[in-house]
Amino acid sequence: MQGQPAVSSTVSKRRFDVVIVGAGGSGMRASLQLARAGLSVAVLSKVFPTRSHTVAAQGGIGASLGNMSEDNWHYHFYDTVKGSDWLGDQDAIEFMCREAPKVVYELEHFGMPFDRNPDGTIYQRPFGGHTANYGEKPVQRACAAADRTGHAMLHTLYQQNVKARTNFFVEWMALDLIRDAEGSVVGVTALEMETGELHVLQAKTVLLATGGAGRIFAASTNAFINTGDGLGMAARAGIPLEDMEFWQFHPTGVAGAGVLLTEGCRGEGAILRNSNGERFMERYAPTLKDLAPRDFVSRCMDQEIKEGRGCGPNKDYIVLDMTHLGAETIMKRLPSVFEIGHNFANVDITREPIPVVPTIHYQMGGIPTNIHGQVVAPKDGDPNAVIGGLYAVGECSCVSVHGANRLGTNSLLDLLVFGKAAGDHIVASNLKAEPHKALPANAADASLARMARLDASTGGEYAQDVANDIRKAMQMHAGVFRTQALLDEGVVKIREIAERVKSIHLGDKSKVFNTARVEALEVDNLIECAMATIVSAAARRESRGAHTVDDYADTPEHPNGRNDEEWLKHTLYYSQGQRLEYKPVQLKPLTAESIPPKVRTF
Numbered sequence: 001m002q003g004q005p006a007v008s009s010t011v012s013k014r015r016f017d018v019v020i021v022g023a024g025g026s027g028m029r030a031s032l033q034l035a036r037a038g039l040s041v042a043v044l045s046k047v048f049p050t051r052s053h054t055v056a057a058q059g060g061i062g063a064s065l066g067n068m069s070e071d072n073w074h075y076h077f078y079d080t081v082k083g084s085d086w087l088g089d090q091d092a093i094e095f096m097c098r099e100a101p102k103v104v105y106e107l108e109h110f111g112m113p114f115d116r117n118p119d120g121t122i123y124q125r126p127f128g129g130h131t132a133n134y135g136e137k138p139v140q141r142a143c144a145a146a147d148r149t150g151h152a153m154l155h156t157l158y159q160q161n162v163k164a165r166t167n168f169f170v171e172w173m174a175l176d177l178i179r180d181a182e183g184s185v186v187g188v189t190a191l192e193m194e195t196g197e198l199h200v201l202q203a204k205t206v207l208l209a210t211g212g213a214g215r216i217f218a219a220s221t222n223a224f225i226n227t228g229d230g231l232g233m234a235a236r237a238g239i240p241l242e243d244m245e246f247w248q249f250h251p252t253g254v255a256g257a258g259v260l261l262t263e264g265c266r267g268e269g270a271i272l273r274n275s276n277g278e279r280f281m282e283r284y285a286p287t288l289k290d291l292a293p294r295d296f297v298s299r300c301m302d303q304e305i306k307e308g309r310g311c312g313p314n315k316d317y318i319v320l321d322m323t324h325l326g327a328e329t330i331m332k333r334l335p336s337v338f339e340i341g342h343n344f345a346n347v348d349i350t351r352e353p354i355p356v357v358p359t360i361h362y363q364m365g366g367i368p369t370n371i372h373g374q375v376v377a378p379k380d381g382d383p384n385a386v387i388g389g390l391y392a393v394g395e396c397s398c399v400s401v402h403g404a405n406r407l408g409t410n411s412l413l414d415l416l417v418f419g420k421a422a423g424d425h426i427v428a429s430n431l432k433a434e435p436h437k438a439l440p441a442n443a444a445d446a447s448l449a450r451m452a453r454l455d456a457s458t459g460g461e462y463a464q465d466v467a468n469d470i471r472k473a474m475q476m477h478a479g480v481f482r483t484q485a486l487l488d489e490g491v492v493k494i495r496e497i498a499e500r501v502k503s504i505h506l507g508d509k510s511k512v513f514n515t516a517r518v519e520a521l522e523v524d525n526l527i528e529c530a531m532a533t534i535v536s537a538a539a540r541r542e543s544r545g546a547h548t549v550d551d552y553a554d555t556p557e558h559p560n561g562r563n564d565e566e567w568l569k570h571t572l573y574y575s576q577g578q579r580l581e582y583k584p585v586q587l588k589p590l591t592a593e594s595i596p597p598k599v600r601t602f
């Protein structure tokens, strides 16, 4: 865009104290803190706020309330560290587990319609990897509103934000971060979908809450909007992405459809069976059985299928059996699961088992932050130097509480805990008193160039074809079971596709609600996330949590293929030059005793 006039004359500008990109659970928990404190806040969302992916969360929010079985935050802390295969930072995990009861009661007081026990307390169900007494037995820790917990939570937060007069910019797609010469973030550019116009939103602080990038895989439980935009924005602005090799497969996606059946099914007593009708998880995890953590259960299912005990004509799925739960429990606790069975598998789950396969679900990695939600990156020997003016919370961030594998219910919890913590930290920084930093003259140039490239295209491939090839390649090369050769080939393939992304053709050049333009711009983010994932994964030469590589198998020296001497460290991927750096894992909690790495068994 050389020779273009300065931003002021080409693009409209607006100013806020804080711009939040994303109106899911994390963005709206943060915006609530800010709007209530009287800051001017703009929340941008590609879709109406209550359609954000948080609405699809089913099973529950983890908190050691101990309403239905003995529990405390030490047990929750231990389970989360072990679930993370020791890659989680123990200071952040302690913070989250201690804050959990507070944020859940706060949500209750906001009006969240939790299910109730006869004594009026919040209903809690068992969930994978959550235990009492340090792994001895399952515990009831997942606070639930039937199987619509995320739906109830997102609507509760939206209503509170309406009351607090948060400004929502609905169907506005943020495109790029604006950084000044010192590297501080001073705003974002955004496309107003209704008009097709580009805007500059200037801010003293920007908070990214754009959710996950689950759409880089072909079979995914994620919404179509989960294209990793915040991660793409960060990567293009020179900010590293942390631990992107770790992607969670959820054991129970409906075979063929990808739609999720919550782990709450197994929490309520559902059982996984192979073609012999056998409850095979008893063999692999004698204590936790079907409620072992997700990475582990997914691999066991894959193993059963590989060894010829899959179900169906092609022996390529497992079944989830809920028939023994009884129609009454199913209709009370799992009503949406009943509907999903009917609509997506043509199965009446009260009468017959439903076909399931491990399906991509959640990214453990993301934009590196500290426990206040401030984005951090290595600088002058400090691995966690704060980047001015930028925060990130929710699934797009990596704080890191989930490490190499997230426990179910810990994501909704992380949205609440770190959404609130970031909001509080921004309020405490007394932004009101500070002036806005100047916008650089070229603030909108990068985004204008991206838009101009599409407008100038006269031929070539469509965005969706390129996006589908990214998904196919990722599914094939970075699946549940990985091999070094598959990963290395994947790097080559994704690099080839990245070249094709540069010449995507936009056939329809119209401006008003042009969804083809939005999809083309999203592909720029998909490719950043896919590249970060495959490059980081190919470089990590061990098995840990969700990153299990056949070449690094169980040995006496390295049980489960995990190699702590060389790989107990976080990956940092830089888009520029596809460079990798590493930083240490924080093994020291805030006040608790550190849990030293040991072999994971269930």
Ligand SMILES: Cc1cc2nc3c(=O)[nH]c(=O)nc-3n(C[C@H](O)[C@H](O)[C@H](O)COP(=O)(O)OP(=O)(O)OC[C@H]3O[C@@H](n4cnc5c(N)ncnc54)[C@H](O)[C@@H]3O)c2cc1C
Pocket (backbone or CB within 6 Å): 021, 022, 023, 024, 025, 026, 027, 044, 045, 046, 047, 049, 052, 053, 054, 055, 056, 057, 058, 059, 060, 061, 062, 149, 150, 172, 173, 174, 175, 209, 210, 211, 212, 221, 222, 223, 225, 226, 229, 230, 260, 262, 361, 362, 393, 394, 395, 396, 408, 409, 410, 411, 412, 413, 415
């Ligand atoms: C089917 C399903 C069930 C789940 N069940 C559970 C559960 O029971 N318990 C649990 O703990 N976790 C669960 N999870 C995980 C959890 O729901 C998610 O990790 C979490 O809700 C993500 O919240 P978020 O606030 O980070 O982002 P999201 O809720 O995904 O919201 C992202 C927001 O960012 C906006 N956005 C994105 N890009 C842009 C852009 N460029 N410009 C403007 N806006 C943008 C979107 O419009 C949206 O508002 C589940 C996930 C899925 C997919």
